[in-house]
Amino acid sequence: MDTDLLRAFVTVAECEGFSAAGKVLHRTQSAVSLQIKRLEDQMGESLFERTSRSVVLTPPGGRLLPYARHMLKLQDEARRVMGVDRQGELIRLGTSEEQASTYLPELLPRFAARFPEVRLEVNCSISGSLVHDFQEGLLDVALVVRHGPTQTGRLLGREPMVWVVAEDRAIDDWEILPLALNPEGCIFRAHAFAALGPTERRWDVRYSSRSPTGINLPVQAGLAATVKTPRSVPEGCRIVGEEEGLPPLGHVEIEMHRTPGHSSDAFVAFCDELEHIVTATDSLESLEYVAAEG
Structure with missing residues (x-):
């Protein structure tokens, strides 16, 4: 059985669509559709039920999926044992x-x-850019702040957002609240604007940077306030207390995107270990806690 066809099958199943699968596989949507048609001809069964809005597995497709995953895993293991990939697997x-x-x-x-x-290979950027790169097949796994629902993102939990200033700076020191934030497209920036908008407090974005260093420096110098999660408060800074009058910011959701069909032992172990470390973080509220609270 052609493992390329099986990889296309697994990817379509996990992406729930031919277009998204094509981006992951670096193929056109029509090419992926042809691969699925060839596999269906070989199996003598329809593997997907196609509607105008979604692609779902048929009962025969559901029976095939675990075997397809296992065969792909065996292929990856065989390549590793036989030294086919002599440079070593690359995880992006x-x-x-x-x-x-x-x-x-x-x-x-x-x-x-x-x-x-x-x-x-570690690529650092803001979450919106990383999700785009993942969907274009440029990343194998992405750990991001959720900006909206996607077909590939798996929710790990949520973190509170907090206002942050220098340790020796009081909010009342400023008549106009100066902010240091990421550029447009950052969800922390959007939450700051949404929180401050209904208030009577005057504020202004004085510093903007895609780099945490570019944000942290003016905050550490006492020149601006910013929005962080508790795990990211920089040295020399503190979380602003509720009694200081700034509006609450709510939470952000943390999600992981994993390339469908990528089933090597190393890749699975990397993703599982990363997920374990993230979900064990004190500031991350688990899905069980969020569900119970709701």
């Missing part, structure tokens, strides 16, 4: 700089000890 991770600095120091040594031959 996308995440923010702050998430990387929080989670990777624990993840990297542990993962490298188990899979010393695997190469890791």
Whole structure:
């Protein structure tokens, strides 16, 4: 059985669509459709039920899926054992700089000890850009702040957002609240605007940067306030208390995107270990807690 056809099948099933699968596989939608048609001809069964809005597995497709995943995993293992991929597998991770600095120091040594031959490429950017890159097939896994529902994002939990200022700075020191924020497209910026908009407090974006360093420096110098999660409060700064009069910001949701059909032992272990480290973070509220609260 052609494993390329099986990989296309698994990817369509996990992406729930031919267009999204095509981006992951670096193929056109029509090419993926032809691959599925060839597999259906070989199986003698229809594997997907196609509607104008979605693509779902038929009962025969559901029976085939676990076997297809297992065969792809065996192929990946065979390639590794036979030394086909002599340079070592490459895993392309996308995440923010702050998430990387929080989670990777624990993840990297542990993962490298188990899979010393695997190469890791870390791409840091804002979440919206990372989701786009993942959907275009430029990343294998992305850990991001959820901006909206997608076909590939798996929710891990949520984190509170907090106002942050320098340790020696009081909010009342400013007649006009100066802000240091990421550019348009950042959900933290959007939450800051939404929270401050209905209030009578005057505010102004004085500093803007895609880099956490570009945000942190004016905040640490006492020149501006910003929005963070508790795990990302920079050195020399503090969380603004509720009694200081700034409006609440709510929560952000953290999600992980994993390339469908990518089933090597190293990739699965990397994603599982990263998820474990993220969900064990004190500031992350678990899905069970969120559901109970709701």
